Amino acid sequence: MAASSERSPPPFPDLEEPELLEDRDEGADACHRRSTGTSISEMDSPSPDTSRPPKDIFNEPPEDIFSDPLSNINSEPQKKVDAKISSPSSDEAVDLFSEPLDDDSEVMSSPEVQNPMPDLLSEPKSGVLGEPPVQKNAARQQDVFEEPPKGSSKSSSVKKAASAEMLGDDDEEEDLFKEPPKVVTRKPQPSGPPVDVFTEVKSDVKVKPQVKDDPTDLFSEEALTAPAPKPSANSSSSSRTNGVHSEEQDLFSEATVELSLDSPRNDRKKDAVKPSVSAPAAPEASSSSKAPSKTLEELEEEESEDKFDLNISVTNPEKVGDGMNAYMAYKVSTQTSLTMFRSKTFTVRRRFSDFLGLFEKLSEKHSQNGYIIPPPPEKSILGMTKVKVGKEDPSSAEFVERRRAALERYLQRVVCHPSLLQDPDVREFLEKEELPRAVSTQALSGAGFLKMLNKATDAVSKMTIKMNEQDVWFDEKIQDVENEEQHLRKLHVMVESLVNHRKELSGNTAVFAKSVAMLGSSEDNTALSRALSQLAEVEDRIEQLHQEQASNDFFTFSELLADYIRLLGAVRGCFDQRMKAWQRWQDAENMLQKKRETEAKLLWANKPDKLQQAKDEIAEWEAKVTQYERDFERISATVRKEVIRFDKEKARDFKRQIIKYLESVLHSQQQMIKYWEAFLPEAKAIA
Amino acid sequence: MTSISEDSDKEKMRSVSVDLNNDASLVIDIPDALCERDKVKFTVHTKTTLSSFQKPEFSVPRQHEDFIWLHDTIVETEEYAGFIIPPAPPKPDFEGPREKMHKLGEGESSMTKEEYAKMKQELEAEYLAVFKKTVQVHEVFLQRLSSHPMFRKDRNFQIFLEYDQDLSVRRKNAKEMFGGFFKNMVKSADEVLISGVKEVDEFFEQEKNFLLDYSIKIKDATAKAEKMTRSHKIADDYNHISGALNNTAADNNTAFKKHLEKCAEVFEKLRKVEDRMASDQELKLTELLRYYTRDIQAAKDLLYRRARALADYENSNKALDKARLKGKDVAQAEENQKQCLQKFDKLSESGKKELTSFKARRVVAFRKNLIEMTELEIKHAKNSVSLLQGSIEILKSN
Numbered sequence A: 001m002a003a004s005s006e007r008s009p010p011p012f013p014d015l016e017e018p019e020l021l022e023d024r025d026e027g028a029d030a031c032h033r034r035s036t037g038t039s040i041s042e043m044d045s046p047s048p049d050t051s052r053p054p055k056d057i058f059n060e061p062p063e064d065i066f067s068d069p070l071s072n073i074n075s076e077p078q079k080k081v082d083a084k085i086s087s088p089s090s091d092e093a094v095d096l097f098s099e100p101l102d103d104d105s106e107v108m109s110s111p112e113v114q115n116p117m118p119d120l121l122s123e124p125k126s127g128v129l130g131e132p133p134v135q136k137n138a139a140r141q142q143d144v145f146e147e148p149p150k151g152s153s154k155s156s157s158v159k160k161a162a163s164a165e166m167l168g169d170d171d172e173e174e175d176l177f178k179e180p181p182k183v184v185t186r187k188p189q190p191s192g193p194p195v196d197v198f199t200e201v202k203s204d205v206k207v208k209p210q211v212k213d214d215p216t217d218l219f220s221e222e223a224l225t226a227p228a229p230k231p232s233a234n235s236s237s238s239s240r241t242n243g244v245h246s247e248e249q250d251l252f253s254e255a256t257v258e259l260s261l262d263s264p265r266n267d268r269k270k271d272a273v274k275p276s277v278s279a280p281a282a283p284e285a286s287s288s289s290k291a292p293s294k295t296l297e298e299l300e301e302e303e304s305e306d307k308f309d310l311n312i313s314v315t316n317p318e319k320v321g322d323g324m325n326a327y328m329a330y331k332v333s334t335q336t337s338l339t340m341f342r343s344k345t346f347t348v349r350r351r352f353s354d355f356l357g358l359f360e361k362l363s364e365k366h367s368q369n370g371y372i373i374p375p376p377p378e379k380s381i382l383g384m385t386k387v388k389v390g391k392e393d394p395s396s397a398e399f400v401e402r403r404r405a406a407l408e409r410y411l412q413r414v415v416c417h418p419s420l421l422q423d424p425d426v427r428e429f430l431e432k433e434e435l436p437r438a439v440s441t442q443a444l445s446g447a448g449f450l451k452m453l454n455k456a457t458d459a460v461s462k463m464t465i466k467m468n469e470q471d472v473w474f475d476e477k478i479q480d481v482e483n484e485e486q487h488l489r490k491l492h493v494m495v496e497s498l499v500n501h502r503k504e505l506s507g508n509t510a511v512f513a514k515s516v517a518m519l520g521s522s523e524d525n526t527a528l529s530r531a532l533s534q535l536a537e538v539e540d541r542i543e544q545l546h547q548e549q550a551s552n553d554f555f556t557f558s559e560l561l562a563d564y565i566r567l568l569g570a571v572r573g574c575f576d577q578r579m580k581a582w583q584r585w586q587d588a589e590n591m592l593q594k595k596r597e598t599e600a601k602l603l604w605a606n607k608p609d610k611l612q613q614a615k616d617e618i619a620e621w622e623a624k625v626t627q628y629e630r631d632f633e634r635i636s637a638t639v640r641k642e643v644i645r646f647d648k649e650k651a652r653d654f655k656r657q658i659i660k661y662l663e664s665v666l667h668s669q670q671q672m673i674k675y676w677e678a679f680l681p682e683a684k685a686i687a
Numbered sequence B: 001m002t003s004i005s006e007d008s009d010k011e012k013m014r015s016v017s018v019d020l021n022n023d024a025s026l027v028i029d030i031p032d033a034l035c036e037r038d039k040v041k042f043t044v045h046t047k048t049t050l051s052s053f054q055k056p057e058f059s060v061p062r063q064h065e066d067f068i069w070l071h072d073t074i075v076e077t078e079e080y081a082g083f084i085i086p087p088a089p090p091k092p093d094f095e096g097p098r099e100k101m102h103k104l105g106e107g108e109s110s111m112t113k114e115e116y117a118k119m120k121q122e123l124e125a126e127y128l129a130v131f132k133k134t135v136q137v138h139e140v141f142l143q144r145l146s147s148h149p150m151f152r153k154d155r156n157f158q159i160f161l162e163y164d165q166d167l168s169v170r171r172k173n174a175k176e177m178f179g180g181f182f183k184n185m186v187k188s189a190d191e192v193l194i195s196g197v198k199e200v201d202e203f204f205e206q207e208k209n210f211l212l213d214y215s216i217k218i219k220d221a222t223a224k225a226e227k228m229t230r231s232h233k234i235a236d237d238y239n240h241i242s243g244a245l246n247n248t249a250a251d252n253n254t255a256f257k258k259h260l261e262k263c264a265e266v267f268e269k270l271r272k273v274e275d276r277m278a279s280d281q282e283l284k285l286t287e288l289l290r291y292y293t294r295d296i297q298a299a300k301d302l303l304y305r306r307a308r309a310l311a312d313y314e315n316s317n318k319a320l321d322k323a324r325l326k327g328k329d330v331a332q333a334e335e336n337q338k339q340c341l342q343k344f345d346k347l348s349e350s351g352k353k354e355l356t357s358f359k360a361r362r363v364v365a366f367r368k369n370l371i372e373m374t375e376l377e378i379k380h381a382k383n384s385v386s387l388l389q390g391s392i393e394i395l396k397s398n
Helices: A013-030 A036-042 A048-067 A069-086 A090-104 A116-125 A132-167 A170-186 A196-207 A209-225 A229-235 A239-254 A256-261 A264-273 A275-286 A288-305 A352-369 A381-389 A394-416 A424-431 A446-464 A472-522 A526-605 A608-684 B010-014 B064-076 B095-110 B113-147 B155-162 B174-194 B202-230 B234-250 B256-326 B330-397
Strands: A310-320 A327-336 A345-351 B002-005 B026-036 B039-048 B057-063
Touching: A310 A394, A327 A352, A327 A394, A327 A424, A345 A352, A345 A424, A352 A394, A352 A424, A352 A526, A352 A608, A381 A394, A394 A424, A394 A526, A472 A526, A472 A608, A472 B202, A472 B234, A526 A608, A526 B330, A608 B256, A608 B330, B026 B113, B039 B064, B039 B113, B039 B155, B057 B064, B057 B155, B064 B113, B064 B155, B095 B113, B113 B155, B113 B234, B113 B256, B174 B256, B202 B256, B202 B330, B234 B256, B256 B330
Parallel strands: none
Antiparallel strands: A310 A327, A327 A345, B002 B026, B026 B039, B039 B057
């Protein structure tokens, strides 16, 4: 869907933000959905009336832009301006919405083509190489990229003037028009099968000077809307939005390619957030060496802003059903002041497989982008069977509690991720009453088997891919992560043994307490007898303390390590995704090489009939190479950003947990003092 | 080879299990000991004003076997039958730490240098603790003897203290060992047999029941306490965790590193406190119970001897009746009966005294040890509290 259209204001920001997001997703699924009616019916919105307006706006724009740019562009701006005037508060929503888009599809260059459509479309399918739609999309994008340069080369002065009028902001315009040429120089002209939409647009641009104004119109619109988020960000809940803003900047400053493709909108956004950064951003883009330090800074900055007012708790584990079909359901309560949710507090019931299902969905969508998706706790057939059998023994109670806590941490990690929080599935998971049953998580189901197979092939391909790492940062980081995982594993074993020993100690203390109580009852000296039974009591309490401490050892310390061992696994997964992207790029590069050789041969053999085809193929592969290279750069940038974020998060998390753990130890020691001090007079009373 | 000279620790060490009426006329301690392989050489130092000794102060080298010999001769002395004979010190047992040391040597390659050094240090500390404990139980044995009005005059005891050469007591050979074992068997069988003899004195009846019951309970408590103190492996785990944290920190260079290092430090400190807590518990609680398990056995032995005498007396009564009936050997039987009665009366009299004082001694010792243990527990817990508070502050602040 065109981003420009999304900019159009919805009346109640808090209410329809969710819808907007949902919508986007649907758009991705269903391409151009033209019939408003069907989409509404498909939406699970509890309040259809509010959902209507955004819907309309959404569904229209794609048509506008793709099918009939000429006629609509003229009318569209007006519409938007109108809408804007009607409800300024909607800007916030708009802003919120445009961000996730950006995250998902940073490749998007200029705002007028900021249609997530092609990107979103190409993403899911990107695994399937060489499929026509992908090519088309790539081509489409490129076409679009070239559009502004053409315009600018022709009459940039005119444009500038025009835009200056509209925007009242020269800087940005310059950015806008400076950048695209870079793209052009870098990129071969795609002579691949251009989609009709583009040819249309192109021709429009060429033929009618009037149309040149259209992009500027759009731009100007952007300009008008873009500054708007600023006040809104300041005004209410959107410290988070700010965080996302700066992240975006990271993205763009990190990745050279992206910066060169950088959309004016983003630049403008930068301006909106941090005017100082915007100007040097473009030149800096060429020198990637500067990027990391800058990212760090910015992330540092982000940290302070990165406060989510979102509390999620998983409580009340409850067995539903009987026998082997029984399962545990958990109450997932959310407390938030984020406007993207319908209400401030809400509660849903979810079962374990729903949590797994959420993870599946998220990783399907986001893992190839290089996001670190927090992994949920593992399935445990043994533990669950025990619960199912229904024995009320402490081990199964412990299992349930352990899982509950793990699920809670898992959800908290998910919503802590700024991009994942925006995912419609996450919100659905938190808000929606009924979720479709997640089927693919069945341990031994067909899907599970397929997944296993996939993992196996992944592992094989991982072994076969020999990537010569160019980036020192990644080289070191990959090594670090592996080392750290090793260390954490060791540490985990140690802490586990601490837990066991503490439990053993607790058990032995209990036995000793009993024994001392017996001894006390046999003692014929009354005072000593009394003291001994008091001692038995003290030992009993200490036993309790040890037990509590053991569970603290386990829950705050051992589980923390277990979590991070899993998370580091996810981090490695990201590195693998990046490697895969690299591999794809290399493969395409090789293919291109081959095609060129074929062309040379054909030239030499003088076979003009096949020559054209070969040329087409070369163009196609060139496009692919560029696309994949960009993919790779993008994923590298994302992974890098993600890892930095992860490291920060980890340090914070560890610190918090360690303090919590030490406090628990402190507490038990304080109790110990209390118990012994109470005993001391008893001991002294022995006579 | 390990050698210790405990001056500062002496107070603490002597405090263990017994409270002795300190009589300045005969003061014995073991200021020094030397460990060679499985032999431990104790230096027994005596200070005395008693005229039965040639010098007022002297030191002699003694081995564990010498102590056993002394104990055995005292047990075998008929005239001491009415006393609770101080239990012999247990054989020095360095197997535990030694075995660990061995294991440590084997595992040297698998751990880092620091870990190894730390483990070694820990083992040495453990070894030293066992060593000190050994010295202490031997010292206590001698002190018990010296504080007893009868035993202190014992000839063998004085020889043990004074003879400045090696006593070179012959070790028990296999036959004697077996003999000892056999004697024990007979004794327990005999105990069962004479348990049928009707008790004439209520005090002893009571005391017997009490001691039987108490000995079972205290044996159990000792075993449990040993198990409990043994399972104080928390310190070890803390050590490992600290090491692992340090390793993790070493390979890290993010903000994470600080936390890890700090955390490792905390664990290292906690380990020390935990270590001391465990060893103090062992010394004050387990050792106390252990000692009184032995002491109660000694008291039970006294009761047995008295019961034996009582049985003998009853038998002699029967024999006398028989003799009177037959009119044969009446005088001899009368004599025998009289002796038995005398012996029994003597045993009863001294036994009563001994048991009463034993009870008082036990109560005092328990009191002392429990108070000390409690105070130490509080001290250690307070240490960890302040340690933890400080660490939490630091962690929070950065």
